[in-house]
Amino acid sequence: MAEIVRFAPSPTGNIHIGNARTALINWLVAVKSGGEFILRYDDTDAERSRQEYADGIAVDLDWLGIKPHRVEKQSARMASYDEVAQKLKDMGRLYPCYETADELDRKRKRQRARGLPPVYDRAALNLTDEQKTAFEAEGRKPHWRFLLDQETVSWVDGVRGEQSIECDSVSDPVLIRGDGTYLYTLPSVIDDIDMGVTMVIRGDDHVTNTAVQIQLFQLLAGKVPNFAHHNLLTSATGEGLSKRLGSLSLQSMRQDGYEALAVAIFAVIIGTSEPVQPLADMQALADLFALDKVSRNASKFDMADLGPLNARLLHEKSFDEVSTRLEADKVGGDEAFWLAIRGNIEKLGDAKEWWNIVEQGLPADAVSKSDDDADFYATAKSLLPAEPWDNTTWKVWTTAVKGETGRKGKGLFMPLRVALTGRGHGPELAAFLPILGYQRTLDRLS
Ligand code: GLU
Numbered sequence: 001m002a003e004i005v006r007f008a009p010s011p012t013g014n015i016h017i018g019n020a021r022t023a024l025i026n027w028l029v030a031v032k033s034g035g036e037f038i039l040r041y042d043d044t045d046a047e048r049s050r051q052e053y054a055d056g057i058a059v060d061l062d063w064l065g066i067k068p069h070r071v072e073k074q075s076a077r078m079a080s081y082d083e084v085a086q087k088l089k090d091m092g093r094l095y096p097c098y099e100t101a102d103e104l105d106r107k108r109k110r111q112r113a114r115g116l117p118p119v120y121d122r123a124a125l126n127l128t129d130e131q132k133t134a135f136e137a138e139g140r141k142p143h144w145r146f147l148l149d150q151e152t153v154s155w156v157d158g159v160r161g162e163q164s165i166e167c168d169s170v171s172d173p174v175l176i177r178g179d180g181t182y183l184y185t186l187p188s189v190i191d192d193i194d195m196g197v198t199m200v201i202r203g204d205d206h207v208t209n210t211a212v213q214i215q216l217f218q219l220l221a222g223k224v225p226n227f228a229h230h231n232l233l234t235s236a237t238g239e240g241l242s243k244r245l246g247s248l249s250l251q252s253m254r255q256d257g258y259e260a261l262a263v264a265i266f267a268v269i270i271g272t273s274e275p276v277q278p279l280a281d282m283q284a285l286a287d288l289f290a291l292d293k294v295s296r297n298a299s300k301f302d303m304a305d306l307g308p309l310n311a312r313l314l315h316e317k318s319f320d321e322v323s324t325r326l327e328a329d330k331v332g333g334d335e336a337f338w339l340a341i342r343g344n345i346e347k348l349g350d351a352k353e354w355w356n357i358v359e360q361g362l363p364a365d366a367v368s369k370s371d372d373d374a375d376f377y378a379t380a381k382s383l384l385p386a387e388p389w390d391n392t393t394w395k396v397w398t399t400a401v402k403g404e405t406g407r408k409g410k411g412l413f414m415p416l417r418v419a420l421t422g423r424g425h426g427p428e429l430a431a432f433l434p435i436l437g438y439q440r441t442l443d444r445l446s
Contacts, residue, residue: 003199005030006038007061007068008188010045011053014249015060017301018203018233018241021267025230025294026201027066028268028286038195039068043075044182060250063260065282072195074187080194081187084220085176088146093219094175096142097124098135120145120171144176146186146212153211158199158228158291165211173212185209189216197225201291204229230294231271236302248303257349261285262310271299278312311346322348331355333435340431357421358435362444366422373415379404380416381445387438394430419444 005026009019030037039061043049054073061068074081088094099107108118124145127135132142154164175186192200200210207229217224234240241248253263262278265285269276272293279285314322319335326333331351333341341354357363369377383400385393398416402408417429420436433441 001033001035001198003029003033003035004038004196005035005199005201006040006192006195006197007066008040008042008191008202009057010042010048010184011050011057012045012048013053014251015057016241016248016250017253017263017267018248020060020064020250020263021230021233021271022202023061023066024064024264024268024285025228025289025291028282028289029199029201029291030069031282031286032289035198036069037066038070038072038197040071040191040195041073041075042184042188043073044184044187046075046181049075056251060254063250063254064264065260070195072191074191077187077191077194080190081182084190085144085182085186088175088219089144091219093147094144095125095147095172096127096132097145097174098127098132098140098142099124100140117169118171119169122147122172141178141180143174143178145172146175146216148172148212149215153214155210155214155224155227157207158201158226159230159294160204160207160228160296163207163210165208167211167215170208170211185212186216189213189220192225193217193221199226199228201228201230203232204296205232228291230291231296232298233271234298234300236300236304238300253306257347258306258310259313259348262306262313265313266301266306266309270301271295276305276309278309278316307346314345314348315343317342322351326351333358336431337435340427340435344425344427354427357423358440362422367418367424369415369419376401376405376407376415377419377445381442384438384442384445389434389438391430391434394433397433 007023007026009015009023015023027037029035039058041049041054041057043054058071085094104120107121111118111121125147135142148167148170150168152164152166154162157163173185174183176182191197210227210229214224232240235248250263254260261281264282265279266276268285268289272289272295274288274293279288319338322338325348326338329349329352331337333351333355337355337358338351341351344354345351353363380397380401383397383404385397385400398412401416402412405412413429414424417426418424420429420441421427421432426432436444
């Protein structure tokens with residue numbers, strides 16, 4: 001069935017890898033089912049929502065390869081929310097309450113002291129019109145609670161399986177604050193109904209909201225979408241992710257030069273039964289992914305694992321796939337250069353360093369040649385084959401040097417590597433030597 005899904009971020013900060021996980025899972029379900037992905041900004045909180053964050057989220061999603069079929073924002077839909085809220089008031093399902101935060105707090109403390117769950121006691125339902133008028137004369141503004149049906153709400157969750165929540169242990173939720181603004185609960189349901197959402201996929205921090213929202217769906221639409229609540233990611237030290245964790249933001253990963261696909265694979269596959277692995281493209285990720293592979297427990301992940309995955313993806317990339325980006329980075333190397341160095345970089349930006357080593361000479365922090373090797377270098381230089389060079393030149397040359405000096409293995413290769421690249425590790429020299437060419441090689445041996 002073609003699923004209509006939505007990703008509904010609040011534009012109150014940059015999105016991080018955990019938010020990307022929600023967005024991507026929604027996207028994969030849409031792609032796999034031939035459905036539709038709605039990007040919906042939950043921006044009813046005017047104080048904290050910012051256009052620049054909304055723009056940033058659009059850029060991040062685009063970079064990941066998510067192309068929304070439709071973009072909506074809640075701030076443009078207030079009239080619909082007001083209309084439905086009025087309907088709920090008329091039905092007696094939305095009722096005004098006047099308790100201050102302090103009063104509610106004291107109520108909860110008393111309940112706990114008596115060993116009762118801290119569920120709202122519905123005292124406001126018994127207020128007379130005179131009492132309400134008196135509160136308003138004092139300057140109190142009502143907040144509005146949804147009168148829950150005290151039933152058991154059950155659903156089959158796409159990730160978590162059979163779920164049920166006893167609504168008599170849930171407080172009637174506040175849907176409208178004292179200042180008249182909406183909490184996310186009601187607008188979200190109204191949007192999901194109006195936009196024809198068939199599956200709500202989000203983090204499992206929303207499981208309790210689901211009972212309330214299912215009651216709202218039943219009341220307002222007479223039917224309920226499917227739900228799937230994926231597990232949340234925590235940092236390597238077990239902390240929840242927050243928008244304040246700058247290093248985990250998509251923006252910083254993009255700026256650090258990670259491959260979008262590596263980030264996408266990482267965000268989706270961590271916390272599932274599949275191992276993190278390089279994949280060809282988003283379609284391959286969609287083929288591999290299924291909601292029932294998502295774990296029900298929070299998953300720790302380590303940003304340090306992204307580098308190796310990124311490297312493995314790059315190692316399989318053809319020159320054609322990267323040439324435009326290399327050019328933009330002012331890396332002038334051709335296909336032979338790319339094939340020689342791709343196994344030695346973690347991020348595409350690292351190619352520049354190898355290109356500089358070819359073009360500009362040894363890096364500032366080059367490993368230095370040992371004085372003890374002076375005779376060895378002189379011999380190696382005298383045996384350097386004449387051009388033209390190809391991938392067999394290295395073998396011919398080092399065989400000759402070995403014969404003349406009696407050196408072999410590391411003692412033979414390492415001083416040559418150090419002289420030619422300034423590094424103790426790097427590309428295969430058989431491939432690198434023809435890129436460097438005769439003259440540069442000669443100079444570096446001197
Ligand atoms: N704005 C909510 C959030 O970011 C959306 C939750 C939902 O998908 O229903 O958590």
